Amino acid sequence: MTEAVVGPVLIVGSGLLGASIGLALRRAGVTTYLEDTDAESVRIAVERGAGETGLAGDPRVVVVAVPPDVAGAVMADASRRFPSATITDVTSVKADPLASAAALGADMGRVVGGHPLAGREVSGPAGARADLFDDRVWVVAPLPGGDPERAADVVALARTCGGVPVVMSAADHDRAVAVTSHAPQVLSSLLAARLLEVDDEAVAVSGQGLRDMTRIADSDPVLWRAILAANAERVADVLTALAEDLQRVVADLRERGSGRDGTSATLEVLERGASGRQRIPGKHGTGATDFAVVSVMVADEPGQVASVLVAMGELGVNLEDIRIEHVLGRPSGLIDISVRPGAVGVLEAGLRERGFDVRS
């Protein structure tokens, strides 16, 4: 496997992702060229230092950084224009665009799917950043029977951009994101939609759980409609399995409501959920339950949370995660600090010694 991608790299599509790839590659000394149907977008990306225009000859790699609904056509076009280049894309769904490229006559021996798991709230080249992909998973999806050297090019591209390449098939990728990203998005929206059916008083009786569960419902509906449409069957499969469990819980609760006993299906779903949750990797690939939580009550004034973290630094305890619980009424707050279990004793004693209101 190559350590760094060999240029020149042509990036077709100079939006947020395309321009960021340009910046990341330039940071590593790779020569990049840019194209976009929008001349203004290219102008901004060039001005930002993401690459140049006027490529002559074949690039080593073409990165197609356009929306999923046109990615296949642009890959097929690139395949015709550049007969020796490796061609990849960056869309968040893989099978659909690749099938579309094949149907439109792309030389699929040179095409490798790609999906960097990175993004920003903003779009366009003005928001591009050289470090957008640093430490992010970058899925590389080679096609069955494809040239391993082409896959190696895309692995090198991902690594050169600062990403962590993870090789999997397009189908495996799409099944994975259907569960880990697309179905959660739909569920979050479905739950948040219920809040339109209750009054203000009811919404006031809400805690951190509801807040966490509806955070991603705040995403762009039009963008998400396109993503879900491009992975429709796989998302529908996950949601169908989920709907079956949901129906069992509803039937179970209705039976209970009618006076009869029996919430065994509900219990079973809750138990499976607790088991499934254990599978999510924590920071740096450690298990989700590897950390212990220490709670501290702090005043809601500038510098209060900072002073706790400064004390942690003095104690040599690393912060794995932090949550601020939002409470109503009085200006104060409880913060939950996740640390390695072995550090709890030192941390609690050290914080108490410094006068902090440790709650656990």
Next chain:
Amino acid sequence: MTEAVVGPVLIVGSGLLGASIGLALRRAGVTTYLEDTDAESVRIAVERGAGETGLAGDPRVVVVAVPPDVAGAVMADASRRFPSATITDVTSVKADPLASAAALGADMGRVVGGHPLAGREVSGPAGARADLFDDRVWVVAPLPGGDPERAADVVALARTCGGVPVVMSAADHDRAVAVTSHAPQVLSSLLAARLLEVDDEAVAVSGQGLRDMTRIADSDPVLWRAILAANAERVADVLTALAEDLQRVVADLRERGSGRDGTSATLEVLERGASGRQRIPGKHGTGATDFAVVSVMVADEPGQVASVLVAMGELGVNLEDIRIEHVLGRPSGLIDISVRPGAVGVLEAGLRERGFDVRS
């Protein structure tokens, strides 16, 4: 309305909530007595300073702090034993236990439902804390036609314990928590259960969204079965409405998968979700979208997050919320800092001046 509750207060059930109420009331100078069928539990609670045993005569208030399935019977019993006391409970469902108390002959003119929205991961009097209810909503649910003086007693009790009393009917309470707490719990479990159906590689392609959406799936299945059973009909109503939306999305996606166009139902659900999310109050009752996010990349070493927050303190910018994005591979991390929108300019400039890697 009384400012502080008048004692003595008898707490029946000396577990986590009962003992914590004892500690909170004693903190405020109120005389408390404890009872429990478990002598060892009472002994620990008394030792912790939550109250005394050996009450003579009628208490002013009896707080029934036992599980939902026995709360009704214990309230009815308290009503017979103490003919002048105000009687309340602390269970997370209201209509069921109150109906059960009435059916068992409790003097309902003196009974007022209660639900402090507070808890800990641990149970039992050893984990009790005087400040468990500080700044937490404490729902007070008077019965139709009940004595307003009795409701005032429970409002005073909540306030004396440090809580924020919110008066609503038992039915309104149960409908509210069905949406804001019980349905989210079921959905989180349903989603997390899907993770049992995919391989390790797929789970590795997961981000913060999935982590947030499955956090509460890590709760105690047996406890949650009991809570859901006690609010079965109302939770089933919410889940039924949600299942209808879900079926529409699935049908929509299947149609799309079959080659035809049309993801308008999906779009509509996503749009309703985004609207619903806007209804969740943020910290101190402000809207959820009132804060702006500034992202900073920090090294994964003790004190790195602290140094950012110290700089915020120096800049006089208050931290409204903080999130650490978990990335794979290399030891570094992106933190998202929520602040009031007016503070973004000062914060970004100040952090950059101090050499921080600001991303937004």
